[in-house]
Amino acid sequence: MITTFLRPPHSVGQIVADGIRVLGVLSLVAAFVWCGPVEVAVFALALLGLVVPRFLGIRAAFDIGFGLIVLIAAWSNVFDLYTRVPGWDIVIHFIANGLTAAVLYVLFIRLLSRDAGGGTTEFPSWAAIVLTTAFGLAAGVVWEFGEWVGHTYIDSAIFVNYDDTIGDLAAGALGAIVAGTVLRYLMAHNTSVDERSPGASLSTRPRKAQPQQS
Numbered sequence: 118m119i120t121t122f123l124r125p126p127h128s129v130g131q132i133v134a135d136g137i138r139v140l141g142v143l144s145l146v147a148a149f150v151w152c153g154p155v156e157v158a159v160f161a162l163a164l165l166g167l168v169v170p171r172f173l174g175i176r177a178a179f180d181i182g183f184g185l186i187v188l189i190a191a192w193s194n195v196f197d198l199y200t201r202v203p204g205w206d207i208v209i210h211f212i213a214n215g216l217t218a219a220v221l222y223v224l225f226i227r228l229l230s231r232d233a234g235g236g237t238t239e240f241p242s243w244a245a246i247v248l249t250t251a252f253g254l255a256a257g258v259v260w261e262f263g264e265w266v267g268h269t270y271i272d273s274a275i276f277v278n279y280d281d282t283i284g285d286l287a288a289g290a291l292g293a294i295v296a297g298t299v300l301r302y303l304m305a306h307n308t309s310v311d312e313r314s315p316g317a318s319l320s321t322r323p324r325k326a327q328p329q330q331s
Contacts, residue, residue, distance in 0.1 A: 118227065121174040121308065130177025131308070134170070137184035141167040144188065148195075155272050156195055163191040166217070173223050174308040183216045200276055207288045210257070215292025218253030219303050225252070226304075246297030253293020257286045 126132045145160040166187050170180040190213050193199055199206045222245065240248065261282050268275040296303070 118172040122168075122172045124174075124308070127308075128177060130181060134177055134180035134184060137181060137188065138164075138167045138171065140188060141184070144191065152195060153272070155267060155275065158267075159191050159194050163187050166220075169220060169224070173220070173227060175220070175223055176303065176305055176307055179216075179219070179303045183220060186213045186216055206281070207284060210285045210288040211292040213292070214253050214257050214260075214289030215294075215296035217256050218249045218289075218293035219296040219300060221252040221256065222249045222297075222300065223304060223307075242298075245300050246294060249297030249300065250290060250293045253296070254286070254290050257289035260289075261285060 126135050141160070141164045145157070145164050148156045148160040167184050170183055175183075186209070190209050193205065193209060199209075225248065264275055264277050264282075268277040
């Protein structure tokens with residue numbers, strides 16, 4: 118993964134994706150200068166999310182879409198769009214949680230494949246959807262827990278209530294289900310480098326891990 122992260126971009130899409138990561142860094146700097154601790158924490162978390170696809174070498178379109186929704190979600194917090202625009206919270210949770218679940222699934226596949234000794238582990242479509250949905254629900258719960266912690270211990274202005282939490286979790290779960298149904302598209306054309314063979318890339322189509330010879 119480190120080799121993949123350090124490899125320079127070699128397509129317009131990858132350059133755009135890296136440009137979005139630069140915007141994430143600039144956003145964090147802006148939050149330090151003009152915003153409060155809550156916004157700084159939000160952009161720090163957003164920047165962490167932005168660099169994960171670089172380690173995974175996911176396809177450029179997926180990387181760009183994920184990066185944009187992460188930045189939009191973070192800036193929506195700064196401009197208080199979640200309370201000013203009806204339904205905006207639901208829309209962002211649907212898209213952001215769905216793409217986050219897909220990224221977590223790719224991370225899971227990468228780690229599982231390394232343990233298996235090569236190739237890309239393949240799951241049936243139904244299992245991929247179930248796993249992606251589970252990752253999405255887990256991510257949603259962690260986010261809502263973070264909102265509660267922020268509301269309780271940092272800034273009571275952070276909006277938290279029961280209906281909002283349940284609605285966000287439901288929207289995020291639906292987004293994860295949708296993401297699970299298009300995983301083959303999202304995982305195609307990855308640029309992850311096989312570190313055991315410098316310069317080689319994983320196949321664009323999932324394949325079962327081959328058993329190691331004794």
